[in-house]
Amino acid sequence: MDLPVQLQSDEEVIQIIRRHPASLWGRLALIALVLVVALFIWGNFGGSGAFSSLLDIALVLVVIGGLLMGFMVWYRYHNDLWVITSQRLIDVTRSTPFSQQITTASLRNVQDINIRVKGVFNTMLNFGDVICQTASAAGNTFALIGVANPQQVLDAIDDARAKAKRNA
Numbered sequence: 001m002d003l004p005v006q007l008q009s010d011e012e013v014i015q016i017i018r019r020h021p022a023s024l025w026g027r028l029a030l031i032a033l034v035l036v037v038a039l040f041i042w043g044n045f046g047g048s049g050a051f052s053s054l055l056d057i058a059l060v061l062v063v064i065g066g067l068l069m070g071f072m073v074w075y076r077y078h079n080d081l082w083v084i085t086s087q088r089l090i091d092v093t094r095s096t097p098f099s100q101q102i103t104t105a106s107l108r109n110v111q112d113i114n115i116r117v118k119g120v121f122n123t124m125l126n127f128g129d130v131i132c133q134t135a136s137a138a139g140n141t142f143a144l145i146g147v148a149n150p151q152q153v154l155d156a157i158d159d160a161r162a163k164a165k166r167n168a
Contacts, residue, residue: 015153020127042056082147089132103142115131129146
């Protein structure tokens with residue numbers, strides 16, 4: 001996999017992390033539900049006259065909007081990743097094909113790592129957030145949102161951080 005950042009000569013990728021698939025399927029299911037409801041309303045209340053024309057236009061707009069939103073949810077899911085390397089954490093976010101944000105944090109600057117798992121589905125499907133507090137003047141946080149197996153991600157970051165501090 002091509003990474004969007006250049007690795008240092010002595011830097012190795014430890015793990016590439018993506019969001020849990022439930023974050024994709026849940027949003028796509030909600031969009032599909034809106035489309036089904038729109039088609040149901042159109043099928044049951046469509047007729048003739050001015051109201052029918054307005055309903056047709058509204059349905060076309062809802063379908064096009066739903067398809068665009070579905071594509072953007074899929075695109076964001078497939079282009080949102082976190083990389084744990086031997087020296088740093090890298091957060092790559094592409095919310096649209098024309099927008100990219102890359103954030104990095106040195107593992108040596110990571111002070112605290114917390115896990116946040118809220119809700120029944122998150123607990124059942126074992127996904128949540130891993131929040132890393134970094135040592136900076138602004139007190140920045142590095143958040144891995146909606147990742148699968150957050151405890152394993154925490155352990156991987158903690159192990160990489162310990163190795164990075166030993167090698168410093």
